[in-house]
Amino acid sequence: MxxxxxxxxxxxxxxxxxxxxxxxxxxxxxAEHPKSFRSAKKIAQQIYSSSLPMSSFYCGCDIKVVGKQWKPDLESCGYQVRKQIPRANRIEWEHVVSAWEFGHQEQCWQDGGRKNCGRVSPEFKKMEADLHNLTPTVGEVNGDRSNYRFSQWNAKSTLYGQCDMVVDFKGRKVQPPEQSRGAIARTYFYMQDTYGLSISSSQQRLFEVWNSYYPVNETECLRDRLIAEKQGNHNKIVLKQCQTLSLID
Incomplete structure (x- = not known):
């Protein structure tokens, strides 16, 4: 038997x-890290369209999907076009930590800029395709922000209507709306922790203040979880705050 x-x-x-x-x-x-910036954008679109609020990162404009194009509903957020009408009417996937910031000191960048790094540097391609660093943004704001550093000097926005984004073109600095400051800080800390991003002491202090003063919310916690499911890793700072504030199971 x-x-x-x-x-x-x-x-x-x-x-x-x-x-x-x-x-x-x-x-x-x-759960696999995207192979390229292009594939990362497609995955990000899937995450947002299926599970996250469809709104732009800085200005909070509703996002409409027209065919394969993502467009901001400018009236929904009181956005006024500053100059670039075509870019203002499309959503672009912005690197919160700009490609210049995480790439310009690399030899590949000095040899041929961003495109060259995308061809020859696996580490740059990985950073460029990291979903934790990508957000849907009104194209004009993405272009105006460029690679300017984030700052805070209590300026009043006059550039984009009700979107409280301030760009100092001469000073090459940006003051983002309050609702995005905490997420910006935690993204910089993520890139610092994951890839060894160098952050100046003044920005480090500023981001520490933002991280404390503007804590995570349920949407940021959900976004982190969904990205981890696709990419295989969390933003540890976001995850820790979400657990501390009991915003996740």
Whole structure:
């Protein structure tokens, strides 16, 4: 009888073990860092369109999907076009930590700029495609922000209507709206922790203030979880705050 049971149960055990291995491999395969900036943008679109509020990062404009194009509803946020009408009427995926900031000191950048780094540097491609650093932004704001540093000097916005984004073109600095400051700080700390991004002492202090004064909310916690499911890693600072504030299970 024992031999009979052994004969029956052994194949079943092997089947269970094989199934577990397959499921584990499948989950690991599903959580994979995007291979390129282009693929990262597609994944980001899937995350936002299926599970997150469809609104632009800085200005909070509603996002409409027209065919394959993502467009900001400028009236929904009181946005006024400063200069660039075509870019103001499309959503672009902005690097919160600009590509220049995480790439310009690399040899590949000095040899041929961003495009060259995208061709020859696996580390740059990984940073460029990191979902934690990508946000949907009104194209004109993305272009105006350029690679300017984030700052705070209590200026009043007059450039984009009700969107409280201030760009000092001469000073090459940007004061973002309050609702985005905490997420900006935590993104910089993520890039610092993950890739060794160099942050000046003055910006480090500013971001520490923003991180404390503007804590995570449920949407930021959900975004972090969804990105981790796709990419395989959390923003540890976001995750810790979400757990501390009991915003996640």
């Amino acid at each position: 024992q031999q009979y049971l052994k004969h029956i149960l052994q194949p079943l055990w092997l089947l269970v073990l094989f199934t577990a291995i397959i499921l584990t491999s499948s989950n690991l395969h599903a």
